[in-house]
Amino acid sequence: MSKICNILTLTSTGCLPQRVHVTPRNQIIPRNHPKITAMATNGNYSRVEKYALVTGANKGIGLETVRQIASEGVTVVLTARDEKRGTDATCMLHNTGLTNVVFHQLDVLDPVSIESLAKFIKDRFGRLDILVNNAGASGVVVDEERLKALNIDPGTWLSRKAVNMVQQVIKTSYETAVECLNTNFYGVQRLTEALLPLLQLSPSGARIVNVSSLRGELCRIRGDDLRNELEDLETLNEEKLDSILKRFLKDLKENTLEAGGWSLMLPAYSISKATLNAYTRVLAKRHPNMLINCVHPGYVNTDINWHTGPMSVEEGAQGPVKCALLPDGGPTGCYFDQTEVASF
Numbered sequence: 001m002s003k004i005c006n007i008l009t010l011t012s013t014g015c016l017p018q019r020v021h022v023t024p025r026n027q028i029i030p031r032n033h034p035k036i037t038a039m040a041t042n043g044n045y046s047r048v049e050k051y052a053l054v055t056g057a058n059k060g061i062g063l064e065t066v067r068q069i070a071s072e073g074v075t076v077v078l079t080a081r082d083e084k085r086g087t088d089a090t091c092m093l094h095n096t097g098l099t100n101v102v103f104h105q106l107d108v109l110d111p112v113s114i115e116s117l118a119k120f121i122k123d124r125f126g127r128l129d130i131l132v133n134n135a136g137a138s139g140v141v142v143d144e145e146r147l148k149a150l151n152i153d154p155g156t157w158l159s160r161k162a163v164n165m166v167q168q169v170i171k172t173s174y175e176t177a178v179e180c181l182n183t184n185f186y187g188v189q190r191l192t193e194a195l196l197p198l199l200q201l202s203p204s205g206a207r208i209v210n211v212s213s214l215r216g217e218l219c220r221i222r223g224d225d226l227r228n229e230l231e232d233l234e235t236l237n238e239e240k241l242d243s244i245l246k247r248f249l250k251d252l253k254e255n256t257l258e259a260g261g262w263s264l265m266l267p268a269y270s271i272s273k274a275t276l277n278a279y280t281r282v283l284a285k286r287h288p289n290m291l292i293n294c295v296h297p298g299y300v301n302t303d304i305n306w307h308t309g310p311m312s313v314e315e316g317a318q319g320p321v322k323c324a325l326l327p328d329g330g331p332t333g334c335y336f337d338q339t340e341v342a343s344f
């Protein structure tokens with residue numbers, strides 16, 4: 001049985017009061033959403049309800065991914081590490097009519113925060129259908145003024161020339177590299193493991209989307225041995241990925257990145273995304289009942305690249321959203337370049 005109530009009694013985000021449906025598990029659904037209206041006429045919400053979670057969703061591609069998924073009638077948990085930034089973003093979506101978005105704090109670096117979120121999902125929804133691992137860190141410190149002055153065009157960014165151009169303005173320290181690997185790889189791994197029991201309860205097979213980058217593509221890896229290691233699906237496993245990342249940190253500390261075959265442009269970010277892609281394949285193999293993919297969203301105008309990307313967030317979210325809403329029987333263990341399956 002559903003009943004009408006005031007959203008402020010449920011969320012305390014400071015949003016304008018709106019009339020919403022509340023299901024037995026207190027799920028918030030916009031009352032006049034076309035898909036919800038269709039469901040309501042059947043008198044059976046539970047048949048089609050879907051629950052999604054997006055990390056790092058207070059801004060950029062994550063926020064837009066929440067907006068696009070919620071617009072399809074899915075209940076979305078918008079997560080952010082900062083409570084205020086997250087509630088402000090949620091409030092903004094509520095005020096556009098997307099009251100099927102709920103906020104919960106999540107710092108992917110903090111195991112306590114992950115545990116609290118998993119408990120929230122379990123208590124509120126009882127399961128999870130879609131997980132979008134979007135939160136990301138660049139792993140560098142940048143002198144933004146000097147970077148702007150270089151005026152590098154999007155095409156040049158991927159060339160070897162760019163490595164020399166940015167040497168003095170984009171710097172990787174050991175600390176920024178550790179934070180990057182912890183966020184982009186270990187954070188995804190830790191959160192996914194914590195949510196797997198809830199994802200396994202999704203009736204038509206959960207969707208997991210790892211937001212990656214073309215910086216992690218195998219063809220961009222300089223060292224042949226490293227590329228072969230990351231490519232060999234037969235021998236890939238999480239221990240191997242962990243040992244690759246430890247080797248990277250050792251080489252970074254000893255200033256031997258070039259000899260180690262690591263990428264010299266955004267080295268920590270590149271290996272974090274290459275190992276994330278490999279992890280996606282390992283996970284997909286282990287859970288054949290789910291659709292688990294990774295996706296390069298495109299070169300998008302956001303904070304992570306100091307607004308050097310030419311694409312809009314609306315365009316950038318299309319790939320992650322496509323992977324999140326794949327129909328049953330869709331691809332799994334794949335890498336998408338925006339909305340199309342591409343080579344790892």
Ligand SMILES: NC(=O)c1ccc[n+]([C@@H]2O[C@H](COP(=O)([O-])OP(=O)(O)OC[C@H]3O[C@@H](n4cnc5c(N)ncnc54)[C@H](OP(=O)(O)O)[C@@H]3O)[C@@H](O)[C@H]2O)c1
Pocket residue numbers: 055056057058059060061062080081082085106107108109133134135136137183211212213214296297298299300301302303304305309
């Ligand atoms: N933009 C591009 O061109 C591009 C290209 C390829 C891949 N990507 C990938 O797309 C994803 C989204 O990036 P974006 O472009 O939208 O950048 P963005 O606007 O900078 O967003 C990054 C998000 O990650 C969050 N985050 C960072 N560390 C976190 C942590 N420990 N716990 C929880 N959240 C954390 C940030 O939160 P705060 O606001 O609190 O910092 C922010 O919400 C990233 O995985 C990125 O690598 C982007």
